[in-house]
Amino acid sequence: MSRIAKRFKLLREQGRKALVTYIVNGDPYPEATLPTMHELVRQGADIIELGVPFSDPMAEGPVIQRGHERALEHKISLRGTLELVKAFRETDKDTPVVLMGYANPIERMGYETIARMTSEAGVDGLLTVDLPPEEAVPLKRELQAVDVDNILLLAPTTSVERARRVAGLASGFIYYVSLKGVTGAGHLDVDAVKTKLEEFGQLTDLPLCIGFGIKGPDTAKKLSVLADGVVVGSVLVDKMGSLHDQSAEQIAGAVGAIVGDIRRGLDE
Secondary structure (H helix, E strand, C coil), X not given: CCHHHHHHHHHHHHCCCEEEEEEECCCCCHHHHHHHHHHHHHCCCCEEEEECCCCCCCCCCHHXXXXXXXXXXXXXXXXXXXXXXXXXXXXXXXXXXXXXXXXXXXXXXXXXXXXXXXXXXXXXXXXXXXXXXXXXXXXXXXXXXXXXXXXXXXXXXXXXXXXXXXXXXXXXXXXXXXXXXXXXXXXXXXXXXXXXXXXXXXXXXXXXXXXXXXXCXXXXXXXXXXXXXXXXXXXXXXXXXXXXCCCHHHHHHHHHHHHHHHHHHHHC
């Protein structure tokens, strides 16, 4: 059983919801990422999504785009991100780590190579934002061979037929984009989210996690009752960017405090 599957099994047994946290590797500078990852875990994060910096992160709003830009100033790459996960695994063998990135660097490296390298680094899942399900089969095959989960996205505009195809290709969990637009957007319609998740929940046994637009404990708690977990990203990346002139320990502490508040909100 994968780390991701084990984590969701444990959470179900405890009657708790997953808290998935997203930060960008190398943002605001490389030395801040590893201590922040460990602090996220200490404050209650169940899964860490680690953004792989990319020059054209089309699904991201301004906050996360700026996080990618800050990281790219330090020449952070896909290979460097895999090295970071290896360093994280030296002291944390249990927390699932998902790489969230874009298809171009993965295709340049090659599916077989990226699958092998993610497995060797201790990565548990790969979420390729701009890889449509029609083109995901070869990558899924290579990831499956090394027991790395293929995390896929569903959106409010996804049809039932397409959602069924996505569910058949996904493993680990499915990331539901709670609203139309980019990361960090607002105007969540909870009733609309509920309707879509009930619809998609009939198509898969995989856990469903909600992301986009979750900014604090209240939003997280409100949406967590509809799914197996929530994904929090923009508010964390925004905090990291605002502390670019602070020490790595100060950045980790400030970001961890946000996550701790959300964790307590989810557990109430």
